[in-house]
Structure formats: structure tokens, C-alpha cells
Amino acid sequence: MVAEIPSHVVAHPHVLYVGTPAFLVGSTNPDGTANLAAASSSWALGDMLCLGIEADGQTALNLAERPGITVNYPSAPLWPALVRLSRLTGRSPVPAAKADRYTFEPDKFTAARLTPQASELVEAPRVAECLLQFEAAVRRMTPGLDGSYFMVEAEVVRVHADESIVQPGSGEIDPRAWHPLVYAFRHFFDRGDEVGWLPSSRIAPHPPVID
Ligand SMILES: Cc1cc2nc3c(=O)[nH]c(=O)nc-3n(C[C@H](O)[C@H](O)[C@H](O)COP(=O)(O)O)c2cc1C
Structure with missing residues (x-):
């Protein structure tokens, strides 16, 4: 049987958010x-996370000065x-480039209707409603090529x-129990059905059955 060949066209997406966990x-x-x-x-390798963080936000300022984050x-x-958070910044005054879209909000937890939960090893609080939470320490912030973002390396x-x-x-x-919120091209999705796993899975009862 011949597999159906996809029919590609040149696409012009306004963002390149292909579908990653928010x-x-x-x-x-x-x-x-x-x-x-x-x-x-973001991506993760070993205990390290690399986060892409906009340079003009309060988050970048905080990470540079106080490395304990969640x-x-x-x-x-x-x-x-x-x-609820998408048009809010913790930075005052709001940077000029964001002034038409963002407002300053000093209490983002309340604005987002989320609950701060004390961390154990870092100063920043966790988000109680999130089923999966990392405490992490920023180890390095590398400016991106155009200066608009940092590559933030943080150790979990x-x-x-x-x-x-x-x-x-x-x-x-x-x-199988974990349902991350997937962000793709400015839309949110639950993850879909499981389609397979790696031989290295520590959860699956047997190796994957493939041709
Ligand atoms: C779904 C979603 C994804 C976002 N992804 C990022 C991101 O990966 N990196 C980033 O720096 N900002 C991202 N933003 C934008 C920030 O949340 C936004 O700039 C915010 O003002 C930052 O707040 P702060 O100024 O208090 O740090 C995203 C926003 C939304 C709603």
C-alpha cells in the first residue's frame, strides 16, 4: 500500500507556536x-529548563535579580x-511597546483567579491550582539575537x-493521567489520545509494538 503523500503549500503563519505546553x-x-x-x-534536558522570556517584561527583570522561580x-x-493574564504586566510603567495592549497589574494571582502556594526551596510562590509545579533556580540568562528576549537556563x-x-x-x-494545556497558534487544546510510547517508558507495561 502506498502511503498518502501530504500536499504541502507555502504557509504564512503570523506566529510559530506549533503546540507546546503552556x-x-x-x-x-x-x-x-x-x-x-x-x-x-521552553524545552527541557535533564534537570535544566530553557525558557524563552521577553526582555521587556517584569518577569525578565525579576529573574535577573532573584533567581528562585517557579x-x-x-x-x-x-x-x-x-x-486573564494575557494583557497584564507586572511592570510599571508599562513599556512603550506594550502600552496599547497591556495594563499594569501588581497582583496577577488575584487577577488570574489563582492561588499562591509557598515554595519549599525558592522564594517565588507556586500556583496551587497547577497539578505539576517545578521550583527552579535561574543559572544563566543569555540575550537573544535581536535583544527582545532572553534564553533563561534554569535548574529544576x-x-x-x-x-x-x-x-x-x-x-x-x-x-496517561497528566493533561498539559497545549498552546498552538494562539489557541488552547487539551492533549489528544495516547498514540504510543518509547521503549524507555517507566509506565508502560511492555515495549511499544511497531513494525
Ligand atoms: C499563552 C501565552 C503564551 C506566552 N508565551 C510567552 C513566552 O513564552 N515568553 C514570554 O516572555 N512571554 C510570553 N507570553 C507573554 C507574557 O505573558 C506577557 O508578556 C506578560 O506581560 C509578561 O508579564 P510580566 O511583564 O509581568 O513579566 C505569553 C502569553 C500568553 C497568554
Whole structure:
């Protein structure tokens, strides 16, 4: 049987957000209060996270000065919280480039209708409603090519997960129970059905069956 060949055309997407987990960065303001920012640009290797953080936000200022942060992963039903945060900045005055779209909000947790939860190893609070929460320490911030963003390398120092997504005994996250909020081309999605796994899975009962 011949596989159906996709029919590609040249596309012109206005963003390149192909579908990655959304997350909420908790950081600490100069006065000790908490800031919270929606984000989606990240990858993980080992214990290191690399976050793409806009240079003109309060989050970038906070991360540069106070490296203890939280990275909180909302599950799909929490998407309205990200909409509530999407036009708010913790930076005052609002940077000129954002002034037409953003307003200053010193209490993002309340504005997003989310609950701060004390962290154990870092100053910034976690987001109680998020089933998966990382405490992390910023180790390096590298300016992006055009200066508009930083590549923030942060070491995850503690992982917190709701019991409902943790495999009893092993402490592994059960990917079948975990539903990250996926952000793709400015829309939010729950993740779809499981289609497969790697031989290295610590959850699956047997290796994947493939041709
Ligand atoms: C769904 C979503 C994804 C976003 N992704 C990012 C991101 O990856 N990096 C980033 O710096 N800002 C991202 N933003 C924008 C920030 O949340 C926004 O600039 C906010 O003002 C930052 O707040 P702050 O100024 O208090 O740090 C995203 C916003 C939304 C709603």
C-alpha cells in the first residue's frame, strides 16, 4: 500500500507556536511580592529548563535579580486563567511597546483567579491550582539575537505533583493521567489520545509494538 503523500503549500503563519505546553512563571518583585506570567516557549534536558522570556517584561527583570522561580504547568481546564493574564504586566510603567495592549497589574494571582502556594526551596510562590509545579533556580540568562528576549537556563530543584498524576511507589509522573494545556497558534487544546510510547517508558507495561 502506498502511503498518502501530504500536499504541502507555502504557509504564512503570523506566529510559530506549533503546540507546546503552556506554563506560568512565578517570580519575585523587588518589593517581595509575587509576579506571575503566562508563557509557552521552553524545552527541557535533564534537570535544566530553557525558557524563552521577553526582555521587556517584569518577569525578565525579576529573574535577573532573584533567581528562585517557579514553573507551573496548568492542565487544560485552566486556560481562562491564561487569557486573564494575557494583557497584564507586572511592570510599571508599562513599556512603550506594550502600552496599547497591556495594563499594569501588581497582583496577577488575584487577577488570574489563582492561588499562591509557598515554595519549599525558592522564594517565588507556586500556583496551587497547577497539578505539576517545578521550583527552579535561574543559572544563566543569555540575550537573544535581536535583544527582545532572553534564553533563561534554569535548574529544576524540586518537582511537586498532585497525587492524581503520580505513579504510586515510583514517583514517576503518569503521562496517561497528566493533561498539559497545549498552546498552538494562539489557541488552547487539551492533549489528544495516547498514540504510543518509547521503549524507555517507566509506565508502560511492555515495549511499544511497531513494525
Ligand atoms: C499563552 C501565552 C503564551 C506566552 N508565551 C510567552 C513566552 O513564552 N515568553 C514570554 O516572555 N512571554 C510570553 N507570553 C507573554 C507574557 O505573558 C506577557 O508578556 C506578560 O506581560 C509578561 O508579564 P510580566 O511583564 O509581568 O513579566 C505569553 C502569553 C500568553 C497568554
